[in-house]
Amino acid sequence: MSSPGIERVCVVGAGVIGSLFAGHLGRVCEVSVLCRREKHAAALNAEGLRVSGRHAFVARVRAATDPAELPEPELAIVATKTTELEQAASRLDGVWPGAAVMTVQNGLGAEAAFPGRRVLSAVTFMSGTRHSDTHVEYILDTETWLGPYGETPLELVEQVAALIASSGLKARPFRDLRPAQWSKLIFNATVNAVAALTGLPHDFHFAERGKPGDLGDLVFGLVEEGKRVAAAAGVELYEDPWDMNVHATRRGSRHYPSMLEDVEAHRPTEIEHINGALVREAAEADVQVPLHTALCALVRGRESSWL
Amino acid sequence: MRVCVVGCGAVGSLFAANLAQLEDVEVCAYDLDQAHVDAINAGGLRLSGAGEVVGRLSATADAGELPPCEFGIVATKAMHTESAIAATAHAFADGSVASVQNGIGNEEAIAGHVERVIRGTTFPAGRLVEPGHVQWDVKGDTTIGPFEPSPAPMAEIERLAEACTRAGLSTQAVADARGPQWCKLIFNAATNPVGALTGLTHGRVCEDPGLRALVSDLVDEGKAVAAAQGIELDTDPEELIDHAARPEVAYDHKASMLQDVEARRPTEIDYLNGGIVRFGGEHGVPAPLNEAILALVKGLEASW
Numbered sequence: 001m002s003s004p005g006i007e008r009v010c011v012v013g014a015g016v017i018g019s020l021f022a023g024h025l026g027r028v029c030e031v032s033v034l035c036r037r038e039k040h041a042a043a044l045n046a047e048g049l050r051v052s053g054r055h056a057f058v059a060r061v062r063a064a065t066d067p068a069e070l071p072e073p074e075l076a077i078v079a080t081k082t083t084e085l086e087q088a089a090s091r092l093d094g095v096w097p098g099a100a101v102m103t104v105q106n107g108l109g110a111e112a113a114f115p116g117r118r119v120l121s122a123v124t125f126m127s128g129t130r131h132s133d134t135h136v137e138y139i140l141d142t143e144t145w146l147g148p149y150g151e152t153p154l155e156l157v158e159q160v161a162a163l164i165a166s167s168g169l170k171a172r173p174f175r176d177l178r179p180a181q182w183s184k185l186i187f188n189a190t191v192n193a194v195a196a197l198t199g200l201p202h203d204f205h206f207a208e209r210g211k212p213g214d215l216g217d218l219v220f221g222l223v224e225e226g227k228r229v230a231a232a233a234g235v236e237l238y239e240d241p242w243d244m245n246v247h248a249t250r251r252g253s254r255h256y257p258s259m260l261e262d263v264e265a266h267r268p269t270e271i272e273h274i275n276g277a278l279v280r281e282a283a284e285a286d287v288q289v290p291l292h293t294a295l296c297a298l299v300r301g302r303e304s305s306w307l
Numbered sequence: 308m309r310v311c312v313v314g315c316g317a318v319g320s321l322f323a324a325n326l327a328q329l330e331d332v333e334v335c336a337y338d339l340d341q342a343h344v345d346a347i348n349a350g351g352l353r354l355s356g357a358g359e360v361v362g363r364l365s366a367t368a369d370a371g372e373l374p375p376c377e378f379g380i381v382a383t384k385a386m387h388t389e390s391a392i393a394a395t396a397h398a399f400a401d402g403s404v405a406s407v408q409n410g411i412g413n414e415e416a417i418a419g420h421v422e423r424v425i426r427g428t429t430f431p432a433g434r435l436v437e438p439g440h441v442q443w444d445v446k447g448d449t450t451i452g453p454f455e456p457s458p459a460p461m462a463e464i465e466r467l468a469e470a471c472t473r474a475g476l477s478t479q480a481v482a483d484a485r486g487p488q489w490c491k492l493i494f495n496a497a498t499n500p501v502g503a504l505t506g507l508t509h510g511r512v513c514e515d516p517g518l519r520a521l522v523s524d525l526v527d528e529g530k531a532v533a534a535a536q537g538i539e540l541d542t543d544p545e546e547l548i549d550h551a552a553r554p555e556v557a558y559d560h561k562a563s564m565l566q567d568v569e570a571r572r573p574t575e576i577d578y579l580n581g582g583i584v585r586f587g588g589e590h591g592v593p594a595p596l597n598e599a600i601l602a603l604v605k606g607l608e609a610s611w
Contacts, residue, residue, distance in 0.1 A: 197504050198606030205609055212584050213577075215609075218602040221595065290524065291599055297517030298603075301505035304515065 013080030026059030082273035107273035147177025186226030232285035314383030324362030346439025410578025452484030493529035510558030
């Protein structure tokens with residue numbers, strides 16, 4: 001794609017990640033937000049989107065619940081949770097045919113929800129806290145990684161990465177995102193599910209090893225299973241998820257993984273898209289993953305307890 | 308005969324209140340919950356649910372007040388066995404003491420303080436509703452036998468079994484009580500933490516195919532560890548699990564570990580899955596899923 005530049009971006013789904021993208025990008029291009037709730041859209045139109053924490057500013061954004069009310073963007077960043085991905089995809093069905101789509105969902109397979117489009121795969125490690133519909137706090141200024149999906153040209157990926165970086169967030173383009181995506185998949189499948197079941201934020205317990213019942217031994221075992229699945233699927237990991245785990249626990253942020261927040265709020269979790277995806281890949285590759293299978297069953301059971 | 312129930316929580320109360328119905332049995336209870344003790348002394352110990360009973364007995368939180376007893380029935384949570392028997396052992400200088408607790412390792416702790424020890428396993432279950440009042444959720448059998456390294460005489464074991472049975476708690480005296488104990492251990496270790504981690508009752512755990520499969524995998528590891536020690540299970544834990552899932556048995560029962568988790572109390576995980584992992588380690592039998600469950604529940608406890 002010879003670069004005419006990206007002047008308009010639509011963020012679909014303004015949770016923590018979507019709000020961080022929308023707020024920052026609103027400083028460098030025209031940003032719209034496609035919301036699920038009328039009230040959310042009205043508040044954003046009236047008040048703008050406030051970012052606090054590592055950066056502090058208020059961005060003007062245009063928000064609506066119907067894409068027909070928004071200008072056609074060159075890029076749509078789909079930042080819904082995986083549990084709301086299908087709904088988001090159906091709302092974009094047939095609109096903005098020229099727009100590329102960047103998916104930032106946890107797990108695997110979000111890209112396939114947008115057939116016929118240029119799609120960018122992305123995973124993000126940044127984090128924040130959503131204080132209200134119009135206020136997000138930027139906490140961890142870690143990178144977003146993106147790569148081409150299918151026939152999407154690398155130049156477009158580089159262009160989007162440059163745009164994100166110019167907005168004040170950290171982004172890195174990859175020629176092939178799968179090694180990074182799988183590293184994060186294994187990391188999330190392990191850390192999120194263990195946090196959801198124990199109620200522990202991602203803290204030092206996750207790296208503690210040696211005594212019977214130490215949580216780090218379980219985390220290590222889960223990572224090992226994930227690595228065997230990746231190897232069987234022919235993916236060479238970008239980072240060792242165990243190192244990612246140890247590194248994150250030493251950062252001292254005591255991050256609350258989203259799956260833990262979901263469980264505490266009695267919301268559906270992303271277990272099917274994260275651990276479920278890993279277990280399905282394992283079955284295809286004929287790799288035994290008894291620990292991940294157990295975690296999947298336990299989190300699904302936990303979800304059913306409040307239904 | 309005089310029986311002292313050590314630890315008068317749900318299970319202890321089932322023994323205490325039922326035994327107190329017998330004219331030839333005098334029951335006393337030792338428990339650290341002063342409100343519960345006061346309520347028992349004031350209005351008796353009331354059971355409702357599977358049986359409606361009010362037992363008249365004397366309760367105390369002061370071990371020094373206990374008279375000499377012919378029998379002790381220890382029903383504390385497993386992590387309190389050591390301190391409870393250390394405090395009450397003087398009452399059993401000439402008596403025999405049975406454990407009716409969950410998990411493994413309790414008889415070893417009791418034998419550190421008294422000579423005649425009875426290995427026991429019990430299935431009745433309930434929960435403390437308020438001081439002096441226990442909801443009796445589940446009826447079931449009790450099996451008692453000599454604790455091999457420091458045994459009570461068989462005649463005494465039979466005497467205790469007879470009294471319990473007469474009081475309405477069907478109890479068998481057997482020569483080798485390890486089979487029933489490991490059967491219940493495996494049952495508990497495979498089901499209690501799954502209930503605790505998911506928030507589901509026993510029946511709902513068993514209805515969920517993914518969880519039921521996990522329960523079976525946990526059972527299989529436990530069976531392998533029992534077999535390596537030469538212990539013959541008297542019943543297949545799988546049968547107990549399916550039986551308990553029936554609506555008229557324990558479908559709606561919240562495992563004691565789930566009750567503990569909801570109240571943010573320490574659980575017995577170290578004596579259940581932790582016990583299987585420990586004995587497995589000693590006999591060269593890996594139990595990775597029991598170890599995973601152990602880690603998750605310990606993590607849950609650490610989150611409070």
